[in-house]
Amino acid sequence: MIIILTSKSIGENKGSLITSGTKKRPDGRAFDEMRPLKIEAGVLERADGSAYLEIGDNKVLAAVYGPRELHVRRLLKPNMAILRCRYNMAPFSVGDRKRPGPDRRSVEISKLTAEALNPSVFLEKFPRSTIDIFIEVLQAEGGTRCAGISAASVALADAGIPMRDMVAACAAGKSDGKVIMDLSEVEDKEGEADVPIAMMPRTGDITLLQMDGHLTSSEFEQALDLAIKGCKTISEEQKKAIKNRYGD
Amino acid sequence: MLLVEDKQIVVPGEILAEGDYHSGRGTFKEVDKICSSLVGLVAVRDKKISVIPLQSKYIPKRGDVVIGKISDIRFSMWNLDINSPYSGILPAAEVFGKDKRELSRAFDVGDVLFLRVVDVDEVKKVKLGLKGRGLGKFRGGILIYITPTKVPRLIGKKGSMINMIKDQTRCEVVVGQNGIVWVKGKPEMERVVQKVVKTIEEEAHTSGLTDRIRDMLLELLGKNDNKDEKTTKEEDDFKEELIQ
Numbered sequence: 001m002i003i004i005l006t007s008k009s010i011g012e013n014k015g016s017l018i019t020s021g022t023k024k025r026p027d028g029r030a031f032d033e034m035r036p037l038k039i040e041a042g043v044l045e046r047a048d049g050s051a052y053l054e055i056g057d058n059k060v061l062a063a064v065y066g067p068r069e070l071h072v073r074r075l076l077k078p079n080m081a082i083l084r085c086r087y088n089m090a091p092f093s094v095g096d097r098k099r100p101g102p103d104r105r106s107v108e109i110s111k112l113t114a115e116a117l118n119p120s121v122f123l124e125k126f127p128r129s130t131i132d133i134f135i136e137v138l139q140a141e142g143g144t145r146c147a148g149i150s151a152a153s154v155a156l157a158d159a160g161i162p163m164r165d166m167v168a169a170c171a172a173g174k175s176d177g178k179v180i181m182d183l184s185e186v187e188d189k190e191g192e193a194d195v196p197i198a199m200m201p202r203t204g205d206i207t208l209l210q211m212d213g214h215l216t217s218s219e220f221e222q223a224l225d226l227a228i229k230g231c232k233t234i235s236e237e238q239k240k241a242i243k244n245r246y247g248d
Numbered sequence: 249m250l251l252v253e254d255k256q257i258v259v260p261g262e263i264l265a266e267g268d269y270h271s272g273r274g275t276f277k278e279v280d281k282i283c284s285s286l287v288g289l290v291a292v293r294d295k296k297i298s299v300i301p302l303q304s305k306y307i308p309k310r311g312d313v314v315i316g317k318i319s320d321i322r323f324s325m326w327n328l329d330i331n332s333p334y335s336g337i338l339p340a341a342e343v344f345g346k347d348k349r350e351l352s353r354a355f356d357v358g359d360v361l362f363l364r365v366v367d368v369d370e371v372k373k374v375k376l377g378l379k380g381r382g383l384g385k386f387r388g389g390i391l392i393y394i395t396p397t398k399v400p401r402l403i404g405k406k407g408s409m410i411n412m413i414k415d416q417t418r419c420e421v422v423v424g425q426n427g428i429v430w431v432k433g434k435p436e437m438e439r440v441v442q443k444v445v446k447t448i449e450e451e452a453h454t455s456g457l458t459d460r461i462r463d464m465l466l467e468l469l470g471k472n473d474n475k476d477e478k479t480t481k482e483e484d485d486f487k488e489e490l491i492q
Contacts, residue, residue: 049303067305067333078371081333120260122276122285126305128372129333157260160303160395162285164276165261202261202283242259242287246302246453 024178026186034170034182034230039151039241041158049159051241053151056184057141062151063134064159067126081126085114087148089137109145116149116169116198116208122162131161142185143171149198149208154238158245166238167207169198170230172223179219181226195220197227201235204228254292257302257453258284264297272298289453302453306332306396306426308374312365313383315391315424316376318358321351328361328376331393331426336374338363343378360386360430362422382422389420389432392442394449396427401452402445409448409458416465417441440468
Protein backbone atom coordinates (compact mmCIF):
# COMPACT_ATOMS: atom_id res chain seq x y z
CA MET A 1 0.00 0.00 0.00
CA ILE A 2 2.74 2.37 0.95
CA ILE A 3 4.74 1.49 -2.16
CA ILE A 4 1.80 2.37 -4.40
CA LEU A 5 1.44 5.78 -2.72
CA THR A 6 5.15 6.52 -3.15
CA SER A 7 5.17 5.69 -6.83
CA LYS A 8 2.07 7.81 -7.32
CA SER A 9 3.69 10.80 -5.69
CA ILE A 10 6.76 10.33 -7.87
CA GLY A 11 4.53 10.42 -10.91
CA GLU A 12 3.00 13.71 -9.81
CA ASN A 13 6.22 15.50 -8.94
CA LYS A 14 8.62 15.38 -11.82
CA GLY A 15 11.29 17.18 -9.86
CA SER A 16 11.73 14.62 -7.11
CA LEU A 17 14.06 11.70 -7.47
CA ILE A 18 13.45 8.18 -6.22
CA THR A 19 13.63 8.36 -2.45
CA SER A 20 16.59 6.84 -0.67
CA GLY A 21 17.34 7.14 3.05
CA THR A 22 17.17 10.66 4.53
CA LYS A 23 18.33 12.43 1.32
CA LYS A 24 15.00 13.08 -0.28
CA ARG A 25 15.32 16.39 -2.10
CA PRO A 26 15.86 16.84 -5.84
CA ASP A 27 19.43 18.05 -5.35
CA GLY A 28 20.21 15.39 -2.74
CA ARG A 29 20.13 17.69 0.30
CA ALA A 30 18.75 16.71 3.71
CA PHE A 31 15.59 18.53 4.84
CA ASP A 32 17.62 20.87 7.07
CA GLU A 33 20.60 21.34 4.79
CA MET A 34 21.48 24.60 3.11
CA ARG A 35 22.97 25.06 -0.34
CA PRO A 36 26.72 25.78 -0.44
CA LEU A 37 27.32 29.37 0.67
CA LYS A 38 30.10 31.80 -0.19
CA ILE A 39 30.34 35.47 0.83
CA GLU A 40 33.03 37.99 -0.03
CA ALA A 41 33.17 41.57 1.26
CA GLY A 42 34.67 44.63 -0.41
CA VAL A 43 34.54 43.52 -4.04
CA LEU A 44 33.75 46.87 -5.69
CA GLU A 45 36.33 49.62 -5.95
CA ARG A 46 34.05 52.64 -6.28
CA ALA A 47 31.32 51.76 -3.76
CA ASP A 48 31.64 52.73 -0.08
CA GLY A 49 30.85 49.13 0.80
CA SER A 50 30.11 46.03 -1.21
CA ALA A 51 29.61 42.29 -0.99
CA TYR A 52 29.26 39.32 -3.30
CA LEU A 53 27.22 36.33 -2.22
CA GLU A 54 26.68 32.91 -3.73
CA ILE A 55 24.20 30.42 -2.36
CA GLY A 56 23.73 27.39 -4.58
CA ASP A 57 23.42 28.81 -8.07
CA ASN A 58 22.34 32.25 -6.85
CA LYS A 59 24.87 34.98 -7.53
CA VAL A 60 24.16 38.34 -5.95
CA LEU A 61 26.14 41.58 -5.80
CA ALA A 62 25.34 44.30 -3.27
CA ALA A 63 26.74 47.84 -3.22
CA VAL A 64 26.29 50.52 -0.57
CA TYR A 65 26.82 54.24 -1.12
CA GLY A 66 26.69 56.66 1.74
CA PRO A 67 25.77 58.09 4.09
CA ARG A 68 25.68 60.81 1.45
CA GLU A 69 23.94 64.06 0.78
CA LEU A 70 20.26 63.81 -0.11
CA HIS A 71 19.02 66.26 -2.69
CA VAL A 72 15.39 65.12 -2.78
CA ARG A 73 14.04 67.50 -0.13
CA ARG A 74 10.68 65.80 0.40
CA LEU A 75 12.37 62.52 1.39
CA LEU A 76 14.79 64.13 3.83
CA LYS A 77 14.30 63.42 7.52
CA PRO A 78 15.62 66.07 9.92
CA ASN A 79 16.48 63.61 12.70
CA MET A 80 17.81 60.59 10.83
CA ALA A 81 19.15 59.19 7.59
CA ILE A 82 16.92 57.38 5.14
CA LEU A 83 17.64 53.95 3.72
CA ARG A 84 16.91 53.47 0.04
CA CYS A 85 17.20 50.17 -1.74
CA ARG A 86 17.02 48.96 -5.31
CA TYR A 87 16.77 45.27 -6.10
CA ASN A 88 17.36 44.49 -9.74
CA MET A 89 17.57 41.26 -11.69
CA ALA A 90 19.92 41.16 -14.65
CA PRO A 91 18.21 40.14 -17.90
CA PHE A 92 20.52 37.11 -18.09
CA SER A 93 19.91 36.00 -14.51
CA VAL A 94 17.10 33.59 -15.38
CA GLY A 95 16.52 30.91 -18.00
CA ASP A 96 14.26 32.96 -20.27
CA ARG A 97 15.56 36.49 -20.69
CA LYS A 98 13.96 38.85 -18.20
CA ARG A 99 12.78 42.19 -19.55
CA PRO A 100 15.10 44.76 -18.01
CA GLY A 101 13.79 47.43 -15.64
CA PRO A 102 11.73 47.42 -12.48
CA ASP A 103 8.62 45.27 -12.38
CA ARG A 104 6.05 44.59 -9.68
CA ARG A 105 8.14 41.88 -8.07
CA SER A 106 11.40 43.84 -7.93
CA VAL A 107 9.64 46.96 -6.58
CA GLU A 108 8.18 44.82 -3.79
CA ILE A 109 11.53 43.23 -2.98
CA SER A 110 13.28 46.62 -3.00
CA LYS A 111 10.83 47.97 -0.44
CA LEU A 112 10.96 44.91 1.75
CA THR A 113 14.75 44.76 1.73
CA ALA A 114 14.94 48.37 2.91
CA GLU A 115 12.42 47.58 5.64
CA ALA A 116 14.25 44.42 6.68
CA LEU A 117 17.54 46.30 7.08
CA ASN A 118 16.07 49.50 8.58
CA PRO A 119 15.88 48.32 12.23
CA SER A 120 19.51 47.19 12.19
CA VAL A 121 21.09 50.51 11.18
CA PHE A 122 21.76 53.46 13.54
CA LEU A 123 20.11 55.89 11.14
CA GLU A 124 19.90 58.63 13.77
CA LYS A 125 23.68 59.08 13.59
CA PHE A 126 23.45 60.66 10.14
CA PRO A 127 20.54 63.11 10.08
CA ARG A 128 19.53 64.65 6.73
CA SER A 129 21.41 62.11 4.65
CA THR A 130 20.75 58.95 2.69
CA ILE A 131 22.23 55.47 2.51
CA ASP A 132 21.69 53.83 -0.86
CA ILE A 133 21.80 50.08 -1.39
CA PHE A 134 21.90 48.46 -4.81
CA ILE A 135 21.32 44.73 -5.12
CA GLU A 136 22.09 43.18 -8.47
CA VAL A 137 21.04 39.58 -9.09
CA LEU A 138 23.45 38.08 -11.60
CA GLN A 139 22.06 34.57 -11.50
CA ALA A 140 18.84 33.41 -9.85
CA GLU A 141 17.91 30.00 -8.54
CA GLY A 142 15.27 30.55 -5.87
CA GLY A 143 15.69 32.62 -2.71
CA THR A 144 17.24 35.74 -4.22
CA ARG A 145 15.49 38.12 -1.82
CA CYS A 146 17.13 36.39 1.13
CA ALA A 147 20.48 36.30 -0.66
CA GLY A 148 20.07 40.01 -1.43
CA ILE A 149 19.33 40.98 2.17
CA SER A 150 22.25 38.93 3.53
CA ALA A 151 24.62 40.45 0.97
CA ALA A 152 23.35 44.00 1.58
CA SER A 153 23.97 43.67 5.30
CA VAL A 154 27.59 42.64 4.71
CA ALA A 155 27.96 45.57 2.31
CA LEU A 156 26.58 47.96 4.97
CA ALA A 157 29.09 46.68 7.51
CA ASP A 158 31.85 47.00 4.92
CA ALA A 159 30.86 50.62 4.33
CA GLY A 160 31.50 51.32 8.01
CA ILE A 161 27.90 52.14 8.79
CA PRO A 162 27.05 51.62 12.48
CA MET A 163 24.60 48.80 13.04
CA ARG A 164 22.95 46.98 15.94
CA ASP A 165 23.56 43.63 14.27
CA MET A 166 24.07 42.15 10.84
CA VAL A 167 20.81 41.00 9.31
CA ALA A 168 20.77 37.48 7.92
CA ALA A 169 17.97 36.08 5.79
CA CYS A 170 16.96 32.54 4.93
CA ALA A 171 13.85 30.80 3.66
CA ALA A 172 12.10 27.64 4.72
CA GLY A 173 9.03 26.02 3.25
CA LYS A 174 7.20 22.89 2.30
CA SER A 175 7.77 20.85 -0.80
CA ASP A 176 6.76 17.31 -1.61
CA GLY A 177 4.91 17.14 1.71
CA LYS A 178 7.98 17.91 3.81
CA VAL A 179 9.05 21.00 5.68
CA ILE A 180 12.50 21.96 4.40
CA MET A 181 15.15 24.67 4.73
CA ASP A 182 16.42 26.98 1.94
CA LEU A 183 14.18 26.17 -1.01
CA SER A 184 15.69 25.87 -4.46
CA GLU A 185 13.89 27.15 -7.54
CA VAL A 186 12.21 23.79 -8.28
CA GLU A 187 11.10 23.36 -4.67
CA ASP A 188 9.76 26.90 -4.60
CA LYS A 189 7.79 26.57 -7.84
CA GLU A 190 6.42 23.09 -7.31
CA GLY A 191 6.26 23.16 -3.54
CA GLU A 192 3.36 24.02 -1.28
CA ALA A 193 4.74 26.93 0.71
CA ASP A 194 7.66 29.36 1.02
CA VAL A 195 8.50 31.29 4.20
CA PRO A 196 11.39 33.75 3.77
CA ILE A 197 12.54 35.47 6.96
CA ALA A 198 15.22 37.99 7.88
CA MET A 199 16.48 38.41 11.43
CA MET A 200 19.11 39.87 13.70
CA PRO A 201 20.62 36.71 15.17
CA ARG A 202 22.01 38.23 18.38
CA THR A 203 18.68 39.56 19.62
CA GLY A 204 16.48 37.17 17.69
CA ASP A 205 14.41 40.04 16.27
CA ILE A 206 12.70 39.08 13.03
CA THR A 207 12.71 41.97 10.55
CA LEU A 208 11.03 40.24 7.62
CA LEU A 209 8.50 37.46 7.55
CA GLN A 210 6.58 36.50 4.45
CA MET A 211 4.64 33.40 3.57
CA ASP A 212 3.23 32.29 0.31
CA GLY A 213 1.27 29.03 0.14
CA HIS A 214 -0.43 27.01 2.82
CA LEU A 215 0.98 25.58 6.03
CA THR A 216 -0.69 24.25 9.16
CA SER A 217 0.30 26.05 12.33
CA SER A 218 2.60 23.24 13.43
CA GLU A 219 4.24 23.14 10.00
CA PHE A 220 4.68 26.90 10.18
CA GLU A 221 6.44 26.55 13.54
CA GLN A 222 8.73 23.93 12.05
CA ALA A 223 9.45 26.08 9.01
CA LEU A 224 10.20 29.11 11.19
CA ASP A 225 12.60 27.08 13.34
CA LEU A 226 14.38 25.84 10.23
CA ALA A 227 14.61 29.35 8.76
CA ILE A 228 16.02 30.73 12.03
CA LYS A 229 18.59 27.94 12.05
CA GLY A 230 19.49 28.88 8.48
CA CYS A 231 19.86 32.56 9.40
CA LYS A 232 22.30 31.67 12.17
CA THR A 233 24.45 29.67 9.74
CA ILE A 234 24.43 32.55 7.27
CA SER A 235 25.26 35.02 10.04
CA GLU A 236 28.44 33.09 10.87
CA GLU A 237 29.49 33.21 7.21
CA GLN A 238 28.79 36.96 7.09
CA LYS A 239 31.06 37.56 10.07
CA LYS A 240 33.77 35.42 8.49
CA ALA A 241 33.48 37.34 5.22
CA ILE A 242 34.06 40.69 6.96
CA LYS A 243 36.96 39.40 9.03
CA ASN A 244 38.56 37.76 5.98
CA ARG A 245 38.64 41.12 4.25
CA TYR A 246 41.10 42.40 6.83
CA GLY A 247 43.13 39.19 6.90
CA ASP A 248 42.03 37.91 10.28
CA MET B 249 33.68 40.14 31.86
CA LEU B 250 35.67 41.03 28.76
CA LEU B 251 34.94 38.77 25.77
CA VAL B 252 37.44 40.17 23.28
CA GLU B 253 41.12 41.10 23.21
CA ASP B 254 42.62 44.52 22.64
CA LYS B 255 43.12 45.27 18.90
CA GLN B 256 40.94 42.35 17.81
CA ILE B 257 38.80 42.84 14.68
CA VAL B 258 35.11 42.85 15.51
CA VAL B 259 31.94 43.05 13.43
CA PRO B 260 28.65 44.89 14.07
CA GLY B 261 26.56 43.20 16.74
CA GLU B 262 29.45 41.31 18.30
CA ILE B 263 29.27 41.22 22.09
CA LEU B 264 32.42 42.81 23.52
CA ALA B 265 31.86 42.62 27.26
CA GLU B 266 29.29 41.90 29.90
CA GLY B 267 28.72 43.65 33.19
CA ASP B 268 30.88 46.38 34.66
CA TYR B 269 32.22 48.18 31.55
CA HIS B 270 31.59 51.55 29.91
CA SER B 271 30.52 51.91 26.32
CA GLY B 272 32.86 54.13 24.28
CA ARG B 273 32.88 55.21 20.64
CA GLY B 274 31.72 52.65 18.10
CA THR B 275 29.86 50.62 20.69
CA PHE B 276 26.42 50.57 22.26
CA LYS B 277 24.95 49.16 25.42
CA GLU B 278 22.11 46.68 25.52
CA VAL B 279 20.95 45.84 29.05
CA ASP B 280 24.30 44.78 30.59
CA LYS B 281 26.11 43.88 27.38
CA ILE B 282 28.46 46.12 25.41
CA CYS B 283 28.22 45.45 21.67
CA SER B 284 30.20 46.72 18.70
CA SER B 285 28.31 48.77 16.14
CA LEU B 286 31.11 48.83 13.56
CA VAL B 287 33.72 46.82 11.77
CA GLY B 288 36.86 47.86 13.57
CA LEU B 289 39.55 47.27 16.14
CA VAL B 290 38.79 46.99 19.85
CA ALA B 291 40.46 49.49 22.16
CA VAL B 292 40.20 48.85 25.90
CA ARG B 293 41.17 51.67 28.29
CA ASP B 294 40.59 50.78 31.91
CA LYS B 295 36.88 49.98 31.96
CA LYS B 296 36.00 51.81 28.77
CA ILE B 297 35.65 49.86 25.55
CA SER B 298 35.64 51.50 22.14
CA VAL B 299 35.86 50.30 18.57
CA ILE B 300 38.05 52.18 16.11
CA PRO B 301 36.38 51.95 12.71
CA LEU B 302 38.26 50.61 9.70
CA GLN B 303 36.03 52.51 7.31
CA SER B 304 34.02 55.68 7.84
CA LYS B 305 32.64 58.88 6.38
CA TYR B 306 33.83 62.29 7.49
CA ILE B 307 31.46 64.03 9.89
CA PRO B 308 32.36 67.75 10.00
CA LYS B 309 33.42 69.16 13.36
CA ARG B 310 34.15 72.76 14.29
CA GLY B 311 37.87 73.56 14.07
CA ASP B 312 38.84 70.77 11.65
CA VAL B 313 41.01 71.64 8.68
CA VAL B 314 39.69 70.06 5.50
CA ILE B 315 40.29 70.01 1.77
CA GLY B 316 37.27 70.82 -0.39
CA LYS B 317 36.41 71.13 -4.04
CA ILE B 318 34.13 73.93 -5.25
CA SER B 319 30.98 72.35 -6.65
CA ASP B 320 28.74 75.38 -7.17
CA ILE B 321 28.73 79.17 -7.07
CA ARG B 322 25.71 80.97 -5.60
CA PHE B 323 24.93 84.68 -5.09
CA SER B 324 26.98 85.18 -1.96
CA MET B 325 28.70 81.89 -1.31
CA TRP B 326 30.45 78.88 -2.76
CA ASN B 327 29.29 75.30 -2.28
CA LEU B 328 32.03 72.79 -1.59
CA ASP B 329 32.25 69.05 -1.73
CA ILE B 330 34.14 67.97 1.39
CA ASN B 331 33.91 64.17 1.00
CA SER B 332 31.16 63.98 3.62
CA PRO B 333 27.39 63.42 3.82
CA TYR B 334 27.09 67.18 4.33
CA SER B 335 28.33 69.69 1.79
CA GLY B 336 30.15 72.81 2.97
CA ILE B 337 29.50 76.46 2.25
CA LEU B 338 32.05 79.24 2.04
CA PRO B 339 30.38 82.65 2.45
CA ALA B 340 31.72 85.44 0.22
CA ALA B 341 32.28 87.58 3.31
CA GLU B 342 34.92 85.09 4.50
CA VAL B 343 36.98 85.87 1.41
CA PHE B 344 36.21 89.48 0.48
CA GLY B 345 35.24 90.98 3.82
CA LYS B 346 32.72 93.71 3.19
CA ASP B 347 33.64 94.27 -0.47
CA LYS B 348 31.21 93.13 -3.15
CA ARG B 349 32.97 91.32 -5.95
CA GLU B 350 32.17 88.70 -8.50
CA LEU B 351 32.62 85.30 -6.86
CA SER B 352 33.77 83.33 -9.89
CA ARG B 353 36.78 85.64 -10.27
CA ALA B 354 38.16 84.47 -6.95
CA PHE B 355 37.34 80.75 -7.08
CA ASP B 356 35.72 78.79 -9.88
CA VAL B 357 33.94 75.44 -9.94
CA GLY B 358 36.50 72.66 -9.62
CA ASP B 359 39.04 74.66 -7.63
CA VAL B 360 40.54 72.88 -4.63
CA LEU B 361 40.79 74.79 -1.36
CA PHE B 362 42.31 74.17 2.06
CA LEU B 363 39.80 75.39 4.65
CA ARG B 364 38.81 75.42 8.29
CA VAL B 365 35.38 74.34 9.53
CA VAL B 366 34.08 77.50 11.22
CA ASP B 367 30.76 76.15 12.38
CA VAL B 368 28.37 73.21 12.06
CA ASP B 369 24.80 74.07 13.05
CA GLU B 370 21.90 71.84 14.06
CA VAL B 371 20.65 71.46 10.50
CA LYS B 372 24.13 70.25 9.52
CA LYS B 373 25.00 73.37 7.57
CA VAL B 374 28.79 73.34 7.42
CA LYS B 375 30.26 76.85 7.38
CA LEU B 376 33.83 77.02 6.14
CA GLY B 377 36.45 79.75 6.40
CA LEU B 378 39.82 80.67 4.93
CA LYS B 379 41.24 82.59 7.88
CA GLY B 380 44.33 80.91 9.18
CA ARG B 381 47.89 79.98 8.29
CA GLY B 382 48.36 78.01 5.10
CA LEU B 383 44.70 78.09 4.16
CA GLY B 384 43.76 78.97 0.59
CA LYS B 385 43.65 77.69 -2.92
CA PHE B 386 45.83 74.88 -4.27
CA ARG B 387 47.35 75.22 -7.70
CA GLY B 388 48.07 72.02 -9.61
CA GLY B 389 48.82 68.74 -7.86
CA ILE B 390 46.67 65.68 -7.43
CA LEU B 391 44.05 64.59 -4.89
CA ILE B 392 44.01 61.23 -3.12
CA TYR B 393 40.94 60.08 -1.19
CA ILE B 394 41.35 57.93 1.92
CA THR B 395 39.09 56.90 4.81
CA PRO B 396 39.09 59.76 7.38
CA THR B 397 39.75 57.37 10.29
CA LYS B 398 43.11 56.54 8.75
CA VAL B 399 44.32 60.16 8.64
CA PRO B 400 46.16 59.89 12.02
CA ARG B 401 47.98 56.80 10.72
CA LEU B 402 49.06 58.64 7.58
CA ILE B 403 50.42 61.51 9.63
CA GLY B 404 52.11 59.23 12.15
CA LYS B 405 53.45 60.09 15.60
CA LYS B 406 54.31 63.81 15.53
CA GLY B 407 54.16 63.70 11.73
CA SER B 408 56.81 60.97 11.39
CA MET B 409 55.09 59.16 8.52
CA ILE B 410 54.09 62.21 6.51
CA ASN B 411 57.47 63.92 6.96
CA MET B 412 59.23 60.80 5.76
CA ILE B 413 57.11 60.76 2.61
CA LYS B 414 57.72 64.47 2.04
CA ASP B 415 61.49 64.12 2.48
CA GLN B 416 61.86 61.05 0.30
CA THR B 417 59.75 62.23 -2.62
CA ARG B 418 60.32 66.00 -2.32
CA CYS B 419 56.58 66.55 -2.80
CA GLU B 420 54.36 69.02 -1.05
CA VAL B 421 51.76 66.95 0.84
CA VAL B 422 48.74 68.38 2.66
CA VAL B 423 46.30 66.13 4.54
CA GLY B 424 42.77 67.26 5.31
CA GLN B 425 40.95 65.74 8.26
CA ASN B 426 38.19 64.72 5.85
CA GLY B 427 40.45 62.14 4.21
CA ILE B 428 41.49 64.14 1.16
CA VAL B 429 45.22 64.36 0.52
CA TRP B 430 46.72 66.95 -1.83
CA VAL B 431 50.09 66.17 -3.38
CA LYS B 432 52.24 68.31 -5.63
CA GLY B 433 55.65 67.50 -7.00
CA LYS B 434 57.20 65.84 -10.02
CA PRO B 435 54.50 63.78 -11.78
CA GLU B 436 56.32 60.48 -11.19
CA MET B 437 56.82 61.40 -7.53
CA GLU B 438 53.13 62.21 -7.20
CA ARG B 439 52.41 58.70 -8.41
CA VAL B 440 54.81 57.24 -5.84
CA VAL B 441 53.07 59.19 -3.07
CA GLN B 442 49.68 58.01 -4.30
CA LYS B 443 50.81 54.39 -4.18
CA VAL B 444 52.31 54.78 -0.71
CA VAL B 445 49.24 56.57 0.69
CA LYS B 446 46.96 53.84 -0.66
CA THR B 447 49.15 51.18 0.95
CA ILE B 448 49.02 53.01 4.28
CA GLU B 449 45.23 53.10 4.00
CA GLU B 450 45.01 49.38 3.29
CA GLU B 451 47.42 48.35 6.02
CA ALA B 452 46.57 50.97 8.63
CA HIS B 453 45.45 48.33 11.13
CA THR B 454 48.76 46.43 11.09
CA SER B 455 51.78 47.20 13.27
CA GLY B 456 55.30 48.19 12.22
CA LEU B 457 53.86 50.15 9.34
CA THR B 458 56.31 53.08 9.31
CA ASP B 459 59.29 50.76 8.73
CA ARG B 460 57.55 48.87 5.96
CA ILE B 461 56.53 52.12 4.28
CA ARG B 462 60.13 53.34 4.47
CA ASP B 463 61.29 50.16 2.72
CA MET B 464 58.52 50.52 0.16
CA LEU B 465 59.46 54.14 -0.52
CA LEU B 466 63.14 53.32 -0.97
CA GLU B 467 62.26 50.42 -3.25
CA LEU B 468 59.90 52.51 -5.34
CA LEU B 469 62.35 55.36 -5.63
CA GLY B 470 65.31 53.04 -6.31
CA LYS B 471 63.38 51.18 -8.96
CA ASN B 472 62.30 54.40 -10.57
CA ASP B 473 65.90 55.54 -10.99
CA ASN B 474 66.89 52.23 -12.55
CA LYS B 475 63.92 52.25 -14.84
CA ASP B 476 64.64 55.80 -16.01
CA GLU B 477 68.21 54.85 -16.81
CA LYS B 478 67.08 51.77 -18.64
CA THR B 479 64.54 53.57 -20.78
CA THR B 480 67.03 56.28 -21.76
CA LYS B 481 69.56 53.61 -22.65
CA GLU B 482 67.00 51.73 -24.71
CA GLU B 483 66.06 54.94 -26.44
CA ASP B 484 69.71 55.58 -27.24
CA ASP B 485 70.05 52.09 -28.67
CA PHE B 486 66.94 52.66 -30.71
CA LYS B 487 68.30 55.95 -32.05
CA GLU B 488 71.58 54.31 -32.99
CA GLU B 489 69.71 51.64 -34.88
CA LEU B 490 67.82 54.31 -36.76
CA ILE B 491 71.00 56.09 -37.72
CA GLN B 492 72.58 52.88 -39.00
